[in-house]
Structure formats: C-alpha cells, structure tokens
Amino acid sequence: MSSASGFQPVPRESTSSLITRQLREGIMRGALPAGTQLSEVALAAEFGVSRGPLREAMQRLVQEGLVRSELNRGLFVKELDEAEIRDLYLTRTAIETTAARAVAHSEAVIPGTERLRARAAAMAAAAAAGDLEALADADFAFHEELVSLAGSPRLHRVHETLMVETRMCMTALQGTYFDPEDQVAEHSRIVEAIASGDDAALVREIEEHMQEALDRLVRASR
Amino acid sequence: MSSASGFQPVPRESTSSLITRQLREGIMRGALPAGTQLSEVALAAEFGVSRGPLREAMQRLVQEGLVRSELNRGLFVKELDEAEIRDLYLTRTAIETTAARAVAHSEAVIPGTERLRARAAAMAAAAAAGDLEALADADFAFHEELVSLAGSPRLHRVHETLMVETRMCMTALQGTYFDPEDQVAEHSRIVEAIASGDDAALVREIEEHMQEALDRLVRASR
DNA sequence: TATCTCCGGATTGTTGACAATCTTCACAGG
DNA sequence: CCTGTGAAGATTGTCAACAATCCGGAGATA
Numbered sequence: 001m002s003s004a005s006g007f008q009p010v011p012r013e014s015t016s017s018l019i020t021r022q023l024r025e026g027i028m029r030g031a032l033p034a035g036t037q038l039s040e041v042a043l044a045a046e047f048g049v050s051r052g053p054l055r056e057a058m059q060r061l062v063q064e065g066l067v068r069s070e071l072n073r074g075l076f077v078k079e080l081d082e083a084e085i086r087d088l089y090l091t092r093t094a095i096e097t098t099a100a101r102a103v104a105h106s107e108a109v110i111p112g113t114e115r116l117r118a119r120a121a122a123m124a125a126a127a128a129a130g131d132l133e134a135l136a137d138a139d140f141a142f143h144e145e146l147v148s149l150a151g152s153p154r155l156h157r158v159h160e161t162l163m164v165e166t167r168m169c170m171t172a173l174q175g176t177y178f179d180p181e182d183q184v185a186e187h188s189r190i191v192e193a194i195a196s197g198d199d200a201a202l203v204r205e206i207e208e209h210m211q212e213a214l215d216r217l218v219r220a221s222r
Numbered sequence: 223m224s225s226a227s228g229f230q231p232v233p234r235e236s237t238s239s240l241i242t243r244q245l246r247e248g249i250m251r252g253a254l255p256a257g258t259q260l261s262e263v264a265l266a267a268e269f270g271v272s273r274g275p276l277r278e279a280m281q282r283l284v285q286e287g288l289v290r291s292e293l294n295r296g297l298f299v300k301e302l303d304e305a306e307i308r309d310l311y312l313t314r315t316a317i318e319t320t321a322a323r324a325v326a327h328s329e330a331v332i333p334g335t336e337r338l339r340a341r342a343a344a345m346a347a348a349a350a351a352g353d354l355e356a357l358a359d360a361d362f363a364f365h366e367e368l369v370s371l372a373g374s375p376r377l378h379r380v381h382e383t384l385m386v387e388t389r390m391c392m393t394a395l396q397g398t399y400f401d402p403e404d405q406v407a408e409h410s411r412i413v414e415a416i417a418s419g420d421d422a423a424l425v426r427e428i429e430e431h432m433q434e435a436l437d438r439l440v441r442a443s444r
Numbered sequence: 445t446a447t448c449t450c451c452g453g454a455t456t457g458t459t460g461a462c463a464a465t466c467t468t469c470a471c472a473g474g
Numbered sequence: 475c476c477t478g479t480g481a482a483g484a485t486t487g488t489c490a491a492c493a494a495t496c497c498g499g500a501g502a503t504a
Binding site for chain 1: 376
Binding site: 294 | 455456457
C-alpha cells in the first residue's frame with residue numbers, strides 16, 4: 001500500500017468529545033449564559049444520549065474552567081467578574097506574545113505573516129462594511145490563526161479555552177459599540193511587528209492591544 | 223452572622239475530582255509510566271469505585287492533555303518526545319515569565335520575594351546535603367510558589383498541568399546527574415530579579431533558566 | 445507457505461435503574 | 475413575625491448489566 005495516497009486517518013471521535021465541543025460552542029455563543037445551571041437530564045435528552053457520556057463531557061468543561069461544579073447541587077456556567085476578565089487577558093497576553101515570538105522566529109515567517117495579513121484584511125473589510133458581527137468573527141480568526149501558526153499544541157489548547165471565555169464576555173456585552181478602525185489598526189501593527197522580527201516591538205504591540213481590548217470590555221461592563 | 227469569623231467553606235470534593243488528583247500524582251511520580259494503558263476495570267477496582275466516576279476522571283485527564291484516548295481501544299498515558307518537551311518548556315516560559323512579572327509589580331513583592339528566597343534556601347540546603355530527590359522537590363516547590371504568588375487562577379491551572387509533565391520527564395530520566403549548584407544559582411538570580419523590579423532582567427533570567435533546564439533534559443534523554 | 449475467514453476473549457461504550465443529597469414549601473410553635 | 479421541623483419533589487451521584495468494538499489465533503483454502 002502506498003503511503004503517498006494522501007488519505008487521512010478516519011476522524012473518529014468519542015461521544016463525550018463531540019458533546020464537549022457543542023457545549024463549549026453554546027457557552028461561547030451565549031446559548032448557555034453565565035450562571036445557568038446545566039441540567040443533566042435536559043441536556044442528555046437534547047443530545048439524544050444518556051447521562052453517562054454527558055457527565056463525562058461536563059467533567060471536561062470543569063477541568064477547562066468553563067463550568068463550575070457544586071457537589072450534589074449541579075453544574076453552572078462560570079461567571080466572569082472584572083477580576084476574572086483581567087486574569088483572562090493577562091493569560092491571553094502570556095500565550096499570544098509567546099506565540100507571536102515563535103512565529104516571528106520560525107522558518108515560516110513569510111507565509112505566516114501573509115496569512116495574518118489576510119485575516120487583518122478581512123477585519124478591515126468587515127469594518128468598512130459596518131458589519132460588527134463579521135468584525136468580531138474576523139478578530140477571533142486572527143488570534144486563532146496567530147496561535148495556530150506557532151505550532152505549539154500546549155499554547156493552542158490553552159488559548160482555545162481563553163478564546164471561549166473572551167467570546168463569552170463579548171457576547172454578554174453585545175450591543176456596545178467599539179471603534180472598528182482602532183481594532184483593525186492594532187491588528188495590522190501586530191502583523192508588521194511579527195514581519196519585522198523585532199521582539200520588543202512585537203511584545204509591546206500585543207500588550208498594548210490586550211490592554212486596549214481589556215479597557216474596552218471593562219468600560220462597557222460598567 | 224459575622225463574615226470575619228475566618229471560616230472556610232467546607233472543602234467537599236467530588237469523587238471524580240479526587241480520583242483525578244490521584245491519577246495525576248501517579249502519572250507524575252512514574253507509577254503510571256508514559257505509554258501505559260489505563261484499564262478501567264483494574265483502576266476502578268483499585269479505587270474501590272465503579273467505572274462511572276473513574277471514566278469521568280479520565281476525561282478530565284484527557285482534557286488536560288496528560289492522557290490520550292483511542293476510541294474503542296483505550297486510554298494511554300501520553301508519551302513525550304523531544305518536540306513535546308520543547309513545547310512544554312516553551313509554554314512554561316510563557317506562564318512563568320508572566321507570573322514573575324505579576325509578582326514583581328504586585329503590592330506584595332516584599333513578602334513574595336521573602337517566600338521565594340526561603341524556597342531557594344531549601345534548594346541550597348538539599349544541594350548541600352547531596353539529596354537529589356529533596357532538591358527536585360524544592361525545585362518544584364519554588365516554581366509552584368512563584369506562580370501561586372501571581373494570584374492568577376488561569377496561570378495557576380495551566381501551570382499545574384505543565385509541572386506534572388515536567389516531573390514526568392524527570393522521573394523518566396531518574397538517575398541522571400545534574401550539577402546542583404547551577405540550579406540553585408539560577409533560582410536565586412530569578413528571585414533577585416523579581417526583587418529588583420527590572421522586567422527585562424527578570425524575563426532574561428527565566429528564559430535562560432528554562433533553556434538550561436531544557437538542555438539538561440534533552441542532553442540526558444539521548 | 446501464504447492468505448483469508450471466522451471465532452473467542454477482553455476491553456471499551458452506553459444505558460437505565462437505584463441510592464443519596466439538596467431545595468422548597470407548608471406548617472406548627474415560640 | 476420569626477424560627478425550627480418535616481415531607482415532597484427534583485436533581486445529582488453511583489452502580490451493575492448489556493451492547494458494540496477490537497485484537498489475536500486457529501483453521502480452512504488455494
């Protein structure tokens with residue numbers, strides 16, 4: 001059998017894994033707002049499985065920190081107060097600066113920056129069109145791409161959770177207005193800093209971007 | 223009811239949580255070496271519970287990345303090749319530099335550095351006594367303390383997993399000899415950098431320390 | 445001999461039922 | 475009016491049995 005046939009391993013996935021993904025999506029999109037109790041029977045019925053696999057999925061989310069477990073009481077979607085939001089952005093900064101530096105020093109800087117420029121362009125387009133939802137999506141795609149390019153499974157796994165939490169915040173504050181142009185400009189500066197290979201500038205740009213984003217969120221939440 | 227009574231909430235904990243902790247300990251200490259299959263029935267019997275809670279604990283470890291799941295095949299303790307070890311230290315650097323900077327800029331720098339100095343002193347004592355096991359323990363306690371002092375739940379949770387993986391590596395390479403004095407000196411330099419409040423120096427010290435530790439590990443594993 | 449088929453044993457995946465716990469509400473007593 | 479008691483209802487925690495899947499080897503066939 002040729003190994004050059006280009007076949008990929010069959011993407012079989014456990015039920016609990018599939019459920020976890022859907023629940024995460026629900027938490028992210030606001031279908032399961034912060035604080036809601038997650039009823040096992042109700043969710044199990046909705047997913048069409050028994051409580052076993054569903055409970056396994058729940059434990060994953062608990063480990064991820066997206067869900068809080070109270071013994072004999074139930075599971076609740078975690079709520080984010082201001083201190084938590086600050087912690088979230090502190091951690092995002094840690095992960096993303098490291099990722100960006102890894103990209104900047106990797107052999108694939110050129111195609112990497114190219115892809116990031118494309119993401120930034122998508123943001124600009126959404127901003128120009130005044131489509132705030134598309135802008136948010138493009139924003140997320142940018143950061144997701146950035147960390148993916150670093151090629152670090154650990155940074156990526158941690159970042160995935162952080163992005164869910166970020167989106168949770170933004171969903172909760174939906175309707176508040178941010179200046180799109182600022183956001184677009186900040187992302188462009190990050191890309192160019194990566195391209196330049198200047199570590200100090202790079203770190204500074206990301207830290208500033210995170211600080212700005214955090215300020216926008218905190219301001220909106222009061 | 224006074225809220226200043228100093229009582230803490232009763233530390234009730236779910237069974238799956240307790241099992242998770244024990245399994246993690248086992249993986250860390252080498253009782254469950256990398257690559258071993260984790261038999262559900264055997265482990266459930268050992269813990270004296272049924273397979274339900276045990277499976278929930280397993281899913282937590284999968285989410286943590288310490289255990290790999292093959293559908294209909296079983297669960298295996300994750301193995302770390304050289305690339306994984308590099309990724310591990312990359313991520314540790316990201317977390318610990320951020321934590322150290324947070325400590326350096328916090329209001330509690332003074333007591334913080336004091337506690338870290340105590341940890342470093344414990345390392346020095348173990349090194350002087352030639353007790354390599356105690357040295358490793360003190361080493362871990364130092365890094366654990368460093369991240370705890372940052373007061374960031376996210377950094378702490380991520381770091382916990384990373385330290386388990388680190389210990390896994392070191393357990394696997396048990397018997398190899400490292401120069402204790404170097405290690406002690408590196409940690410002392412980190413503490414003093416925190417005390418000095420010089421961010422650049424701080425980051426440099428931690429990055430160098432991680433690079434050294436990584437080199438020691440990689441060298442020993444070949 | 446090489447290959448294919450099939451079967452037995454073992455392990456995981458899933459389920460429904462049972463036990464334990466918590467919450468809520470009504471109600472009696474001070 | 476407030477406090478304590480108790481039972482009903484609902485929810486979570488746990489278990490043991492059943493179903494599905496995988497692995498290895500014996501045996502048949504060319």
